[in-house]
Amino acid sequence: MVMAAMHVQVEAWCLRVLGHGILTSLRSDAGGQMSYLFRFDSDDRGPCAVKVRPESARRISRCLQLQSTAVNSGFPCARPMTGVDKLDPGMVVSAESWRPGGEMNTDGDLAFARRSASLLADLAAILEKESPAGLGAPPPWMHWNPPTGRLWPPNPVVDAMDQDRVPEHVTAIARAVSERLANSSLPLVVGHGDWESQNLRWDGVSPWAVHDWDSLVALPAAAIVGAASGAFASTSVPTLASLEASDEFIHSYEQARGQLFTAEEHEVAWAASLWPALHNARGESLFQSPPTALQALTEQAPQRLQRAGVR
Structure with missing residues (x-):
């Protein structure tokens, strides 16, 4: 059209x-x-x-x-x-x-990790009794186990491109993350699946608006939090938050909800923290864009995989 x-x-x-x-x-x-x-x-x-x-x-x-x-x-x-x-x-x-106004935070520091995680926890408390039925498949940056059995969710435009441009280590990490998350049997809940700074607006330190409600997902809570912990600092150029900031995000979410994750949930969270960056790194490679997510992913993947229980 x-x-x-x-x-x-x-x-x-x-x-x-x-x-x-x-x-x-x-x-x-x-x-x-x-x-x-x-x-x-x-x-x-x-x-x-x-x-x-x-x-x-x-x-x-x-x-x-x-x-x-x-x-x-x-x-x-x-x-x-x-x-x-x-x-x-x-x-x-x-x-x-129409809900204009507010400012986008452009600093992925620990203080913002705490504020962002607390806001996500507020939303989780509101939606915790809602059925995840009807939400269907998550968007591609959260879709680590497509029903096709392929590694990446289908996208005709992207799939038609030269896949040899994607570095081998990105594919290997994606496969490890996909397998780890496929082995989880945690229950599905409703959550926001695109928890990036570019979708949040603030009035000082107070939240003003959360946008992009098309990106609600039905996934385990730990996976939603983990993906957000890696992506929360992304603005117009998606990246991967620092390990320290992701750790602070997960810990702050647990504190705000008043319940600690189990060992299994922690592993799922750290595995999921990699997938949005993997999606973005693949896109950077295929479209030959600056390797912002790719560089951060390459540097941090070994430690994140270790925390995800992937050896």
């Missing part, structure tokens, strides 16, 4: 669902999937954020339900204003309240 045609479809949907107003195209983001963001200034409801993405309507509907649960519990996030509808071809659309 070209952008002009999409704008027409989205505008028609907004006028039908949200009433009269003005639609403005904001941006598109290329990641594991492509999403398009618009602002719709509704005469009746005020400004809304409208998001279009190639997703399952069932999955996005469940994400919106859980986002509503969070905002109704006082968690800092936008409020869904509509359900999800389908657009042609293969795209879905929904709208939420």
